[in-house]
Amino acid sequence: MTVSYTWVQWNKHKKIYDLIMLALSLIFVATFILTSTLVYKDDEAISAMILAIRAFGILAIILLHIILCIGPLTRITPLMSPILYNRRHLGVMMFFAALIHAGLALLFYGAFGVRSPFAGLFDGYHAYTSISGFPFEIMGLFALLILFVMASTSHDFWLAFLTPCLWKSLHMLVYLAYAFVLLHVVFGALQSERHPALATALIAGAVTVFALHIVSGLKEFKPSLQAQEADAPWIDIGLVNDFPMDQGRVVCIANQERVAIFRHNDGISALSNVCAHQAGPLGEGRIVNGCVTCPWHGYQYHADNGQSPPPYTERIPTYELRIEGERVLLNPQPNPPGTPVTPAVRSSEPSSDEVGET
C-alpha cells in the first residue's frame, strides 16, 4: 500500500478515534485543575500553573500506560483490538502532553532565576548524591527526548526509510522512556507528596504493565496444534462457533507458525498471520468494510484470496480449510501469496441472519 506522502495518515475511523482521545484528554486536564482548585483552598491553594503542570504530567503518564497495555491486551483478548488501530496517533498525543508539561515546568520554575531555565536542568540547585535533592527533571528530559524521537519517526515514511526492523527496535525504546518516567516521578513528586494516591497509582500501573506482558507472553507460547495423523495433514483447529463473526483468531501450528482465521458471512477463511506491511499480527485484527484489516496500521486483505483491494498490490499466503460436522480443519501447507481459496462452509450452513455472534 505505497501511497504518496501525507503529513498525517487519517481515515474516518482514525479521525473519530483521535477526536475522542483528544476530547477525553482535555476533559481530564480541565477536571483535574477544577477539582484541585475546589479541594485545595486558602492556605493550601495551589496556583493554576502548577496544577496545569501536574495535570499534563499525569495525563502523559496515563497515556503512556494505556499505550504500553494495548499490545498485550489485544493478544489476551481480541475485544481490545479496536483500540490497537491508532496506537501511533495516541503516542504522538502523549508526546505533546509531556512536552506541554515539561515546557510549562521549565518556564514556570525557572522563570524567577537569573539563569536560563535550561541551565538549571543540569547544574541547578540539586545534589546528585541526595535522594530528595536528585535532579529528577533530567530523568524527565531523557524520557522526553526518547518520546520525541518516537513521535517524529512515527510516520510511514520513516518506517520505510529506516526499514521495519530498525524502526521496531527504535520504538522498543518506549520501555526505556517508561523507566525514566518512573524514576522522574519517584525522585521528584513522590519525595514531597504525602498523600499515598500517587505512589499507589504508580505501583499499580507498573504492576499492571508488567503482569500483562507476562500473561500475553505466556499465551504466545501455547503448544502448537499438530496434524492428527502423518498421512492426513489436516489439523483440527476447533469448533465453528469458536471463531467469532468478523473478528480474527490466531491458531498456532507446528514450528510456532501462526495462521489467522476469519469467519465472515457464511464462510471461514485462513490467511498468514503476518501482515505484508510490517509483519503486524493479522489474526488480532477484524473485518472492516468486508476486508481483513491489520490491527497495526490498517492494511487490508480479502479473506478469500489474501490480496489487498485495488489499487493496492500486497499479497499474503492463504490456507485451505474444511468443515466436518462442527469441526474446522486446516491444511497447514500455505498456498503461494494471493492464491484464491473458497471459504469453508458447513454442509447445511444457515444464512448470515441466522448465525449469531459467539
Ligand code: HEM
Ligand atoms: C524536560 C522534561 C521534564 C521536566 C523539566 C519535568 C518537570 C517536572 C516537575 C518540575 C515536576 C514537579 C511538578 C510539581 O509537582 O509541581 C514534574 C512532575 C511530574 N512529571 Fe515531569 N518533567 C519532564 C518530563 C516528564 C515526562 C516526559 C513525563 C511523562 C511522560 C512526566 C511526568 C510527570 C508526572 C506524572 C509528574 C508528577 C505530577 C504530580 O506532581 O502529581 N514528566 N515534572
Ligand code: FES
Ligand atoms: S503491519 Fe502495518 S498494517 Fe499491518
